[in-house]
Amino acid sequence: MTKDGKEMKWTRKDLLSLEELSREEIEMILQTADSFKEVSSREIKKVPALRGKTIANLFFESSTRTRTSFELAAKRLSADIINFSSAGSSTSKGENLRDTARNIEAMQIDTIVMRHSSSGSAEYLARSLKAGVVNAGDGTHEHPTQGLLDLFTIRGRKKKFEGLNVCLVGDILHSRVARSNIWGLKKLGAKVTLCGPPTLIPKEIENLGVEISYDLDSVLPKQDVLNILRIQLERQSHAFFPSIREYAAEYGISNERMKKAKKDVMVMHPGPVNRGVELSGEVADGEQSVILEQVTNGVAVRMAVLFLTTLVERG
Numbered sequence: 001m002t003k004d005g006k007e008m009k010w011t012r013k014d015l016l017s018l019e020e021l022s023r024e025e026i027e028m029i030l031q032t033a034d035s036f037k038e039v040s041s042r043e044i045k046k047v048p049a050l051r052g053k054t055i056a057n058l059f060f061e062s063s064t065r066t067r068t069s070f071e072l073a074a075k076r077l078s079a080d081i082i083n084f085s086s087a088g089s090s091t092s093k094g095e096n097l098r099d100t101a102r103n104i105e106a107m108q109i110d111t112i113v114m115r116h117s118s119s120g121s122a123e124y125l126a127r128s129l130k131a132g133v134v135n136a137g138d139g140t141h142e143h144p145t146q147g148l149l150d151l152f153t154i155r156g157r158k159k160k161f162e163g164l165n166v167c168l169v170g171d172i173l174h175s176r177v178a179r180s181n182i183w184g185l186k187k188l189g190a191k192v193t194l195c196g197p198p199t200l201i202p203k204e205i206e207n208l209g210v211e212i213s214y215d216l217d218s219v220l221p222k223q224d225v226l227n228i229l230r231i232q233l234e235r236q237s238h239a240f241f242p243s244i245r246e247y248a249a250e251y252g253i254s255n256e257r258m259k260k261a262k263k264d265v266m267v268m269h270p271g272p273v274n275r276g277v278e279l280s281g282e283v284a285d286g287e288q289s290v291i292l293e294q295v296t297n298g299v300a301v302r303m304a305v306l307f308l309t310t311l312v313e314r315g
């Protein structure tokens with residue numbers, strides 16, 4: 001249902017980015033997730049919504065949360081799910097991505113969930129397949145279901161986005177989570193600030209209507225939400241800051257730094273957390289942290305995404 005009360009119909013077989021979604025489509029996913037959240041609190045955590053459908057998890061990069069969460073989401077919707085990881089597969093014999101995916105699709109798969117290190121790989125696959133494609137993170141481009149679960153978690157606590165100050169802290173340059181958050185938050189009306197070392201914030205990102213700051217202590221007091229990003233050392237080809245210790249001193253969220261923040265500030269992190277670098281253990285486990293709530297909400301949001309994309313009418 002849209003704001004003006006009109007019934008909305010989902011029309012996409014793929015979920016590739018939050019950039020491509022309208023505000024109404026994002027709201028439709030969040031509303032669908034509202035109804036699925038309750039399923040996970042039942043004694044029997046299952047509904048028959050996708051009975052007879054088959055989902056394939058294709059993960060070409062490591063994952064703990066996203067992969068498990070998609071698997072649980074599919075199972076709670078009564079879909080069959082197969083898990084594929086590149087280790088031990090025929091990709092090691094030279095099979096390319098399109099052939100791998102087309103062979104899996106040939107087993108009558110309805111939706112493929114894919115994580116890959118190449119930006120744009122999910123869109124490439126979506127154009128090559130009749131099956132739906134859900135992007136579970138493509139290189140440094142987007143991680144749309146992480147963006148959606150972050151929006152769902154913020155909405156659960158703060159109720160509205162208009163006028164809300166959200167700060168994404170850290171390695172913006174390499175972060176697909178940052179890009180999905182920026183698109184989603186801006187579409188829903190939040191004010192977004194990016195804060196980190198100048199070398200980790202690409203200048204052109206200002207064109208997305210965000211504020212940029214290199215001084216965390218000066219922007220911290222007005223923030224309602226802090227979304228702390230992982231320092232992605234595996235994607236950094238050279239040193240972007242002098243040392244981990246200096247990064248933690250300038251941008252790490254410690255108990256001491258939290259004294260400057262609003263009392264009801266939400267502390268978020270997509271995981272995995274580098275404790276003592278971008279976030280201290282005390283803050284990660286503290287009262288303002290919603291990190292595990294994000295993980296819980298991820299299942300409901302992914303149930304919503306699989307439900308909408310898998311049941312869409314296909315041409």
Ligand code: CP
Nearest residue numbers: 063064065066270271
């Ligand atoms: N947030 C996230 O994508 O975590 P994983 O890499 O464990 O899936």
